[in-house]
Amino acid sequence: MPATLRAFRERYPHVRVRLRVGGSDELVEHIKQGIIDIAFVGLPGEVRPKGVDVHELARDRLVAVIAPGHPLAREPAVDLHRLAAEVFVDFPAGSAGRAQTDQAFSAANLVRDVAFEVTAADLTAELVAAGLGVAMLPSAYVPRLSGVSTVEVADAPARVEYLVWNSLGRTPAVEAFLAVLKIPTGPPTDAAAN
Structure with missing residues (x-):
């Protein structure tokens, strides 16, 4: 942008x-x-999006964003079942950014603990880097963040x-x-x- x-x-x-x-x-x-x-x-x-004109720019998948010292940071990939055991940092409930992860965990019949709700990906990365939880963000966005590691999610939701x-x-x-x-x-x- x-x-x-x-x-x-x-x-x-x-x-x-x-x-x-x-x-x-x-x-x-x-x-x-x-x-x-x-x-x-x-x-x-x-x-x-409904009721507006749209042009699709890109498709992406979410990746797990993890503190570099977290045990999952050494894994080549994880799945939603494994991530459900972690405390999460995510967007506020009801937001479009949160919907994709909520839907993915719900479809897999998994419940997760979202302890921190934030409105900015930068703050999400800061909380993750501090070891307060894990997150899922678009893979194309994550390289802009510092102090965190990423792990592929085998059954990650798509984002457009x-x-x-x-x-x-x-x-x-x-x-x-x-x-x-x-x-x-x-x-x-x-x-x-x-």
């Missing part, structure tokens, strides 16, 4: 960009209400990254942002039917 924002700013220096961070569900709702123009959101693999914007019409700024990303800007799609 920073590289995209830099390219947009270089091409359109007079367009004011205000960056907001929030949960995926909240950002989609803000798009529908016209509060924001465009958003990057990450959702569980089987969930697609989307770019979303209002299905009722594109502002010139949205059109320009889509052009920077080389996303086709033809007539709007009927995303409301999704």
